[in-house]
Amino acid sequence: MPTISDVAKLSGLSKATVSRVINKHPYIAKEKRERVEQAMKELGYVPNPSARRLRGSTTSTIGVIVPRIVNPFFSYLVNSIEQEAYKSNYQVLMFQSNENKDKELYFLNLLKNRQVDGLIMTSIENDWDVIQPYTEFGPIVLCNEYLMHSKAPIVRLDQAKGAYIGTKHLIDKGYTKIAYCTGGLFAEDGKDKDRNHGYQQALTEAGLSIQTNWIFINKHTIDDGKEVMRQMLAMEERPSAIFTGSDEIAAGVIMEAKENGVRIPEDLAVIGFDDQPIAEIIEPKLTTIRQPINELGEKSVEQLIALMSSKDADYKQIELPVELLVRKST
Amino acid sequence: MPTISDVAKLSGLSKATVSRVINKHPYIAKEKRERVEQAMKELGYVPNPSARRLRGSTTSTIGVIVPRIVNPFFSYLVNSIEQEAYKSNYQVLMFQSNENKDKELYFLNLLKNRQVDGLIMTSIENDWDVIQPYTEFGPIVLCNEYLMHSKAPIVRLDQAKGAYIGTKHLIDKGYTKIAYCTGGLFAEDGKDKDRNHGYQQALTEAGLSIQTNWIFINKHTIDDGKEVMRQMLAMEERPSAIFTGSDEIAAGVIMEAKENGVRIPEDLAVIGFDDQPIAEIIEPKLTTIRQPINELGEKSVEQLIALMSSKDADYKQIELPVELLVRKST
DNA sequence: TAAAAATATGAAACTGATTTCATAAACCAG
């Protein structure tokens, strides 16, 4: 494996000059630059990133932390980040935290050790207090997290509005018994507070009150959705509509409903969140809240690159709009 | 950021001793080991991977190359790899090649430069001739690739059998006009040869001949599936069944079929591949070939770790069985 | 009890790059 010394030897110049060519320093004689380039090509030389990082220079790699890569929302998000970063010649390393605090910390250490020049976090497991110190080592952009208090660059969606227009839509359609199902917790520690808030606001405006047993928390998957439906079937007073935290949950609800002869939307209206491919596959097609995933990724990368380039660029807190897509499930 | 020298200073010992503690060398006095460990904890010391790698030691990271992370087959596969590696205390870096040769080469260089100790490739874009030289720098396990000639560790599925039992199932159901749709190419350079072979074998055994205009190549997504259906609709003599390369394609075919009043399976039988979640969501539920994704990931990691641990462990070529799941689309 | 082997530690070399410092040549202004 050729090193910079090999290139120096072959070109008859010093390591310093070779390094300068690699890093496009000014003040290199054209003839020598060409000699170096020729030698690099001849040897198939590739600089060793470990050595570069050790010396403190950047390597055009950014890291992305996702909680679960099998969740289509995140795989699409990380994909859009990757595409966008590639345009600016940045390489992306993806990490799955599996909603595990220690793994998250491990990845944060990659920033500390300069394995990556910057980090995009699409989920947060540890408290901001423990994450914040790592920003000393490189910029961290929060993407899709609805952390409230932190002074940090954030690109997120208007979750509150999403929940609000979804719930409002159900109310406008005449439904009054509206259940709510969330991926996170309900009003605990500010996380997910946004969505809850939109749901509550829509109900309050319509003079409806909140039934706590119609609130389902910590639901994520299709199977979770099926289970929610089963729980609803067992209730004396069943909701006539449900606002869910993701299309996957919604799909599970619908599948289980059909199994049990519950008609959608006559007996139960269902609204999803994300507009994933399954929203158009399931029968009836799913009314859902579309999130602009690509923009979410693009803006995050954009901001991260800005922060990496100039050390004291201002951070922004960007909120992107969501949109109601009415299909057949409501 | 504390370094090994800080730890050495605080514990009153040399860098060498600290390094020995970190790497669990034998012959360290218990008392000194404890002093070092105490100092490390006190400083919140984390070894810098760049420095370690530079000196040539391993860092318990493995890389996984996937073509497209938004494809559920690959996101589930990479997930299972991650889970399995984690059990053995290996960290996983995921890379998306986007079916791009240059990106793939970039990731192979990570192996060359010791950024990762080993590599699992779930797709290969370059010829094996260009990949092979990289095995000098660390083991490469091919996972899910059906490369024929290469002498390399491979964990794959019995693709030929999958295509064979799928096609055979259609024949047994009485269909004779069977189209075929593949993600790769048809019989070009040995890639994908397996599946094609199974399809051809089943047809031949039944005395059916191959209609070349019923072969669709390079199809991957739901939209591709819709397009395939549109092409079939435009044909004078339409197939009465189709074997597709993935559940996504199959879903697209079915969606477009329904739009156009083509009944599934009466007018057109559809069979998928993968058994992804959408297979059970789409109506009618999809007959498909189940692939043991988790085992695929587990075996790959298992073999990679074996190869990394002992330099001259024998490589294996493992083939896992696939299984026909009959639902309602055939 | 002396020699050999095992245990334990540190100084210094080394990994592959970048950067500082020193220096020299070419160019320019006064």
Next chain:
DNA sequence: CTGGTTTATGAAATCAGTTTCATATTTTTA
């Protein structure tokens, strides 16, 4: 023509670890 920039290059220090070599101490063996 002389002194100050600008351009151009290399030697050596540096980054944070690991490993070799040397050496000292303790334990085992003959």
